[in-house]
Amino acid sequence: MDQDLLALGQDNDILMELIILDLVFNGIPRQIHIRNDHFNGMPDLLFFQHFRLRKETVLQFLPKSEERIEYIHNMNNSVSPINQLLITLRFYATGCHQLSLAYFGNMHKSTVCRIIKRVTEAICHLSGEYIKLSETNLDIRQVQIGFFEKASFPKVIAAIDCTHIKIQSLGGPDAEIFRNRKGYFL
Numbered sequence: 748m749d750q751d752l753l754a755l756g757q758d759n760d761i762l763m764e765l766i767i768l769d770l771v772f773n774g775i776p777r778q779i780h781i782r783n784d785h786f787n788g789m790p791d792l793l794f795f796q797h798f799r800l801r802k803e804t805v806l807q808f809l810p811k812s813e814e815r816i817e818y819i820h821n822m823n824n825s826v827s828p829i830n831q832l833l834i835t836l837r838f839y840a841t842g843c844h845q846l847s848l849a850y851f852g853n854m855h856k857s858t859v860c861r862i863i864k865r866v867t868e869a870i871c872h873l874s875g876e877y878i879k880l881s882e883t884n885l886d887i888r889q890v891q892i893g894f895f896e897k898a899s900f901p902k903v904i905a906a907i908d909c910t911h912i913k914i915q916s917l918g919g920p921d922a923e924i925f926r927n928r929k930g931y932f933l
Contacts, residue, residue, distance in 0.1 A: 779824050781853065782824070782826065782827070782830055782852070782853055782854070783851075783852065783853055785797070785830070785833050785852075786802065786805070786829055786833065797837060797840065798833060798836040798837055798840055799836070799839070799840040800836060805829075805832065805833070805836070808832070809828060809829060809832060811873055811876075812828070812832065812866070812869040812870065812872075812873060813828045815865075815868070815869035815872060816828050816831050816832070816862075816865055816866055816869050826852075826854060826858065826862060830852060831862045831865065831866050832866055833852075834848055834851070834852045834854075834859060834862050834863070834866075835862060835863050835866035835867065835870075837851060837852075838859075838863050845859045845860055845863070880904070880905055881904065881905075887904050890903070890904050890905070891903060891904060894906075913931050913932065913933065914932050914933060915932065916932050917932070
């Protein structure tokens with residue numbers, strides 16, 4: 748019986764040596780990830796819930812940013828521009844950890860990190876096309892009047908949808924107007 752265990756141990760040692768030699772000569776096998784097609788694979792409502800944008804909006808933006816985010820090669824199954832944009836939009840919409848995004852997009856965490864940086868830079872490059880502030884005092888005054896008439900909010904010259912800051916309920920009959928979709932007051 749001891750002879751059998753000794754022979755089995757030697758067989759395992761030989762097998763391990765063969766595996767190590769294979770790795771030395773052939774390298775570590777590459778992992779090729781099959782990417783999920785979130786754009787075509789989700790119904791419109793679910794897509795909006797995941798990315799906080801409609802598919803049509805994403806399709807309008809993609810050609811403007813595609814040149815900056817597309818990889819010049821397809822080595823190692825590179826991530827397509829649409830998937831890069833969707834991963835970044837998911838990050839913006841949820842603020843979730845990059846590890847969760849890696850699982851969602853079927854890619855490595857470091858890839859997600861690089862994608863978010865790359866797409867964010869592409870979006871910033873296009874900011875002048877989408878973000879316009881009033882340039883004259885008359886325009887600014889009209890915007891302030893409009894905000895005050897709609898919400899009794901004085902001295903506002905612009906608003907950006909994204910960040911909600913929690914406040915205590917103001918009370919009164921209109922308090923629920925200030926509750927956001929996440930259930931807290933802003």
